[in-house]
Amino acid sequence: MTTATEVMKPPRTEVGVLGWLKKNLFGTWYDALLTVGSVAFISVVLYGVTNWALTGAKWGVVTTNIKVFMVGRYPYSEIWRIWASIGLFAVMAAITGVVWRLNIARARRAVTISWIVVSLLTVVLLAGFGENTPIPRVPLAIWSGLMLTLTLGIVGIVASFPIGVLLALGRRSNLPVIKVFSTMFIEIVRGVPLITVLFIAMLMLPLFLPASISGRLSNVLRVMVGMTLFSAAYVAENVRGGLQAIPKGQYEAGRAVGLNEAYVMALIVLPQALRAMIPAIVGQFISLYKDTSLVVIVGLLDLLGIAKAVTGQTEWIGTQKEVFAFAGVIYFITCSALSYASRRLEKQLGVGER
Amino acid sequence: MENERSGASETREMIICRDVHKWFGDFHVLRGVNLTLRRGEVVVICGPSGSGKSTLIRTINRLEEHQKGDIFVDGIELTHDIRNVHAIRQEIGMVFQHFNLFPHLTAIQNVTLAPIYVRRWSKDKAEEVARQLLERVGIPEQAEKYPGQLSGGQQQRVAIARALAMQPKIMFFDEPTSALDPEMIKEVLDVMVELATGGMTMIVVTHEMGFAREVSDRIIFFDEGNIVEENPPDKFFSAAKEERTKLFLSQILHQ
Ligand SMILES: Nc1ncnc2c1ncn2[C@@H]1O[C@H](COP(=O)(O)OP(=O)(O)OP(=O)(O)O)[C@@H](O)[C@H]1O
């Protein structure tokens, strides 16, 4: 009796492609059935689409009109201003990436301020001043194409976030007037479809506002206001959900160290609530961005509006498939970019890890 | 003359509660509590669950509001005036049963937050002081970690450092060790003993009778919303007068 314990080899595991296939795709008979069915379906669809895209499709409608899709009626002589804006943002994005990657704490505030300045600069650059200046005025009313889609999306997101946070705080306020106003605003807006809000912004704003003001508001601006307020109500509900998840002990610990209510909210409660709600809020932003396509209904020419207009020209009759496939790809790319950014942000802030 | 003045400030009461009542709805939690704490005194409060111990100390720094009676902290009356409330909260450091650290901030950020935003210290100064405090509670090497990455005992010591960072004159501890695993209790009690022997005025709600015996000046038995009996430790354990105190003592000492 020499060996008391046997040295054991680890149990063999199925490795390699076949092992993986067997385990994940053909584990049971219904797995196998599903696998075969899905593969067949995907092949048929892919074959049809690829075949059409490579042989049948007339991509000329996209390449010829690419500028129209991108910037619509923005004067072609002024397109450099758009490039300049894109360039500015690219530079800012690069700087931000470097500062955050290298964790340069001192530079963060400067970067944040620069973002605000650059954004304002871009607005001025794109909109321009008077007639005889180097950057003549391009009225909002003629912004169109992808540029309009992006503008509505960005303005809606950037403006609805702070408004939504304020509404969420207002709904929890001790002051009855603020509380009632916030609650009513949120509930009314959430009870109405976006289309209705857009029609109200277009048609009914003139009824509330004096003609001298409402006459000056371009359709684009009205739609912006409508979309922003609409989105703000949903952001507010998300933020409220986040606020409710913060335990009472956090407020008490903040008060006990001497922080006043505003600091408790701004330094302790909101940061935690917003972090927890990033996925939901970004989801809301993505749907806001996609919903910008509804502005066609009130006569604005966003990417989809332009697409419709192009396919309506006699020259391009019968090219709807190509044009809408192209628009779909653009939406897909921009939405993916948004959700990618959200995942990066979540990771950066360590949601779920702490 | 000079003697008299310094004498007055030496013996000045840090906390006075006179006939303090509090109700939660119809439930009478505090039933006319009278309590006086002198500077440097360490008082342990014990008593059955639900008797109102937490409510009493939470009332003194206005985490709960009392409805009747007077409370003075270091000569400041606790009123509805928000300035008084803030002044009193800055006199008192509070340590909770469940630590209540800010989970989105590192240990050192937890400690520096209030000094930076309330005392308006520079970040550098606040961090320097915070590092000294983390050193004092024995966890200087954990400064950059988040609460979720620390053990319970370490979290509670960060919480003590956070409270001390505001340089309070009084410290409240609400069952600071009862959420801790047994092997971590001592490391927290050691910090509290060090504070007590260093002259801090303290109210400690706890059933750690070893701690009470070692450092407290007075032990208060609290039941049904009021003080039943109070005595210095030697007398408290051996010469309890009230039946309720004896019963309670026999329960906790024979666990
Ligand atoms: N916010 C509140 N609303 C209503 N009742 C409360 C509230 N907080 C505490 N109570 C009640 O008041 C009583 C006293 O509570 P308190 O937490 O002060 O007891 P305690 O002596 O600290 O008990 P424990 O040893 O369990 O911590 C309990 O009956 C409790 O249920």
Ligand SMILES: [Mg+2]
């Ligand atoms: Mg308690």
